[in-house]
Amino acid sequence: MKKTPSLYKGFLILLSSGYILQNCSSKSDPKRVYMPDIYYSKAYEPYADPVSPYREEDNRVLLFKNGTTSLLPVIGTVARTEDDSLPYTLPDSNEGYEASLKILTSPLDLNQKTENLERGKAIYQMNCAICHGDIGDGQGELVKNEKILGVPNYKDRDITIGSIYYVIMYGRNNMGSYASQLTPADRWKIAEYVMQLKKQ
Amino acid sequence: MKDSRKEIHLLIALGVFFSIAFQTLRAQNKIKGNAENGASLYKTNCTACHATDLTKKLIGPALSRVTEKRSRDWLHKWIKNNKALRESGDKDALAIYEEYGKVEMNLFPQLSETDIDDILSFIKNPPGPKEEKTPSETNGKNLQDPSSGTYTKLILIGFAVLSVILLLILIRIYTLIRVLNAKTFDEYKASKKKISINIPEILEKYRTLGYSLIGALFLLSLFGLWDFLMNIDVNKGYQPNQPIYFSHKIHAGINKIDCQYCHSSAKYGKVSGIPSANVCMNCHLIINEYKGDYIEEGKDKAFYTSEIQKIYKSIGWDPNTRTYSGKNEPIRWTRIHNMPDFVYFNHSQHVILGEDAIKKSKNVDVVCKACHGEVQEMDKIKIANDFTMGWCVSCHRTIEVDMNNKYYTEYFNELHEKLKKQHGSKANPKITVDAVGGIECAKCHY
Numbered sequence: 001m002k003k004t005p006s007l008y009k010g011f012l013i014l015l016s017s018g019y020i021l022q023n024c025s026s027k028s029d030p031k032r033v034y035m036p037d038i039y040y041s042k043a044y045e046p047y048a049d050p051v052s053p054y055r056e057e058d059n060r061v062l063l064f065k066n067g068t069t070s071l072l073p074v075i076g077t078v079a080r081t082e083d084d085s086l087p088y089t090l091p092d093s094n095e096g097y098e099a100s101l102k103i104l105t106s107p108l109d110l111n112q113k114t115e116n117l118e119r120g121k122a123i124y125q126m127n128c129a130i131c132h133g134d135i136g137d138g139q140g141e142l143v144k145n146e147k148i149l150g151v152p153n154y155k156d157r158d159i160t161i162g163s164i165y166y167v168i169m170y171g172r173n174n175m176g177s178y179a180s181q182l183t184p185a186d187r188w189k190i191a192e193y194v195m196q197l198k199k200q
Numbered sequence: 201m202k203d204s205r206k207e208i209h210l211l212i213a214l215g216v217f218f219s220i221a222f223q224t225l226r227a228q229n230k231i232k233g234n235a236e237n238g239a240s241l242y243k244t245n246c247t248a249c250h251a252t253d254l255t256k257k258l259i260g261p262a263l264s265r266v267t268e269k270r271s272r273d274w275l276h277k278w279i280k281n282n283k284a285l286r287e288s289g290d291k292d293a294l295a296i297y298e299e300y301g302k303v304e305m306n307l308f309p310q311l312s313e314t315d316i317d318d319i320l321s322f323i324k325n326p327p328g329p330k331e332e333k334t335p336s337e338t339n340g341k342n343l344q345d346p347s348s349g350t351y352t353k354l355i356l357i358g359f360a361v362l363s364v365i366l367l368l369i370l371i372r373i374y375t376l377i378r379v380l381n382a383k384t385f386d387e388y389k390a391s392k393k394k395i396s397i398n399i400p401e402i403l404e405k406y407r408t409l410g411y412s413l414i415g416a417l418f419l420l421s422l423f424g425l426w427d428f429l430m431n432i433d434v435n436k437g438y439q440p441n442q443p444i445y446f447s448h449k450i451h452a453g454i455n456k457i458d459c460q461y462c463h464s465s466a467k468y469g470k471v472s473g474i475p476s477a478n479v480c481m482n483c484h485l486i487i488n489e490y491k492g493d494y495i496e497e498g499k500d501k502a503f504y505t506s507e508i509q510k511i512y513k514s515i516g517w518d519p520n521t522r523t524y525s526g527k528n529e530p531i532r533w534t535r536i537h538n539m540p541d542f543v544y545f546n547h548s549q550h551v552i553l554g555e556d557a558i559k560k561s562k563n564v565d566v567v568c569k570a571c572h573g574e575v576q577e578m579d580k581i582k583i584a585n586d587f588t589m590g591w592c593v594s595c596h597r598t599i600e601v602d603m604n605n606k607y608y609t610e611y612f613n614e615l616h617e618k619l620k621k622q623h624g625s626k627a628n629p630k631i632t633v634d635a636v637g638g639i640e641c642a643k644c645h646y
Contacts, residue, residue: 027582028440030538033433039540046471048535070476070530094304126458138244141456148486150247156310173248173259176482181464 044069082185092170103162106188113192120193123186127178128194136197150174154198164191231272231320238322241315245308254326258522259303261296267324272317279316281307439582440534445507446581447496453576454494459568466547466568474533477515484511488519496579536583543589544644553605561599570595596638601631 033039047070073079078087085107090096108116125134131151133139138151159167168187171177178187243252249260256262266275270292277285278293282305285293297304311319451457460466465473490504512518516525539545550558555567562570569575573584585591603609603616619636620629637643 027437030438030440031431031433031435038542039433040538041541043541047474047533049532094302126460127464130455130457130461142483145455147455147491148483149243149252150245150249152245152248157306174486176478176485178482180476180478181461183468 046070079184082183085184085188088165088169088184090166096170097163097166097172100162100166101158101160103165104160106161106165106192108185108188108192116189117193117196119186120189120191123182124190124193127181128190131175135200136194148174154194159194159198161188161191161195164194231267231317231324233314233317233319233321235318235322235325235327237315238318238320239327241311241319242322245311246319249305254323260300260305263323264326267320272320275320276313276316278305279308279311279319281309283307434586434588435536435538435583436586437582438536439580440536442534442581443531444510444533445503447504447579448575448581449496449577449579450492450494450504454492459566459575460551466551469548470544470546472547477511477528477531480511481515481517484508485517488512536581537587542645544646554599554602557599557602558595561595592644593634593639596633599633601633601636603631 049069090100124132129140131138131140131142131148132154133143133151136154138153140151142148143151165187166172167175168178168182168190170179182190242250246260246263249258250263251258254262254264270278274285274290274292277290282293282297286297451462452459462475462479463472464475464479465471488505488508490501490508492504495501495504510531514529514531516527517523518525550571551567558567558570559565564570571585571587575581575584603620609616619631623629623631623635632638
């Protein structure tokens with residue numbers, strides 16, 4: 001009879017530790033880390049509030065107005081672009097569109113035409129083909145599934161390389177702007193590729 | 201008699217006159233065309249700006265009663281070349297242009313007279329609303345599952361309650377029987393004592409069994425501890441709830457949207473990026489309710505539609521007036537992959553430069569799947585791999601470098617030849633990532 005209390009204790013300790021360990025592996029919580037102060041960044045992380053999940057109260061930096069690190073560049077910032085092109089100056093208006101129709105050449109290097117078209121094709125298939133179709137006939141996957149309708153065939157529309165760039169930049173009608181997803185050089189490459197599709 | 205005859209003649213004459221006049225008037229405005237052909241033309245040409253069901257206002261007006269409001273002639277002119285009509289000073293045309301914020305309608309010179317008539321006849325007599333397929337036809341399985349699931353749950357709960365009640369009754373009966381059998385209270389007390397379980401006694405009795413059981417449990421808990429320590433910060437399977445129930449299965453799987461459509465910065469830099477709400481709006485400007493056939497168990501279409509409304513709320517879009525309010529609040533997604541500060545990882549390096557090599561060695565059709573798994577099958581996103589250093593290095597040791605890469609041939613030709621001699625057999629040089637520094641500490645930790 002002397003041994004029984006320790007036996008009881010042993011059982012209890014094992015069961016409770018098992019229970020705790022079991023609870024630590026919940027799918028909706030991240031696992032523990034060894035040194036949270038270096039696993040969770042103290043520096044600003046992209047797309048994140050300036051807080052660390054490790055110790056929220058002592059590292060909230062109220063440096064920015066809305067407390068977020070996702071900020072737009074300062075107004076007037078000129079990005080250093082791949083193709084060394086200057087900032088796009090046409091305004092987002094009917095006049096801007098009319099003016100863009102008169103642009104008939106892209107500022108990209110003509111000697112790089114094949115590489116540009118190749119890259120243009122790859123990015124076209126990532127971003128545009130879902131609606132405009134692989135060959136630009138307006139029969140993309142979303143159109144076939146009747147999620148989005150009324151996507152025109154490039155051949156039916158009077159478009160120029162400049163207006164294609166304009167529409168990628170600002171969007172038009174139901175098409176949104178792709179400026180946040182694509183760099184200026186890639187937009188021109190897509191425009192070149194679309195002109196090639198139109199000619200085919 | 202004579203008078204009445206005269207009257208009748210007059211009436212007939214008048215009738216004939218009016219009917220002829222009316223006929224000519226009608227002929228002028230008569231829209232005759234093939235509504236079916238019109239429907240398909242409408243779909244391809246007009247639905248970019250006009251609502252498919254003709255009753256909603258989108259970029260352009262709702263067209264359902266336009267054939268009564270305007271004459272056929274006017275409509276023809278407007279559709280063919282609305283700009284010319286406006287410039288000719290047509291008041292109606294100018295009024296519409298002003299009303300819709302001076303957004304120009306596209307010109308349609310490619311449409312013939314009959315094409316336009318077809319479209320107009322479609323607008324005039326649109327076919328009845330598409331018959332909704334009954335749920336049992338389209339996805340009976342998907343739709344029935346949730347209800348049957350709740351039924352089984354209810355039945356199970358019922359059984360549990362019943363069994364508890366039965367158990368209580370049995371205990372009661374047992375006590376009653378004991379009370380009945382006992383002649384005196386003391387005897388009853390004694391009988392109660394007899395059946396009571398004395399755990400210490402039992403443990404004493406089966407000591408060896410008890411100790412071996414404890415030994416096994418101890419070993420098991422040691423394994424548990426070891427497993428716990430080995431899994432610190434290994435979040436494979438981590439699947440938190442997100443603020444919007446975004447289903448990768450619907451977007452990437454069923455609708456085949458490219459990963460890098462939304463995660464666009466993967467090809468440009470270090471971070472793959474969470475798409476901002478304007479990227480959602482590229483499609484959800486038009487798609488404001490869920491109409492797909494796929495429905496996850498336990499969910500319904502209204503649920504998915506309400507999740508779409510959350511985007512609108514976040515970005516401040518009013519789908520009825522089709523305007524942005526300018527008030528927006530960020531969607532606070534829960535980060536699932538956390539790259540500590542002491543590691544450098546670059547998405548573009550793997551997605552652009554390593555694309556072919558990774559695809560080949562991991563045997564995947566999309567480069568992202570090599571690390572992130574079958575995302576197109578996930579309703580709720582989760583971490584598919586360990587994402588530990590050992591896991592990184594295991595690939596770097598086996599994946600062959602694509603030596604035909606232009607960058608390499610241009611700059612490192614000599615080095616190339618040297619590497620080829622050093623690694624693998626002469627005839628079949630095998631240059632893996634570790635041969636070009638893929639497991640050097642300072643490549644990722646600096």
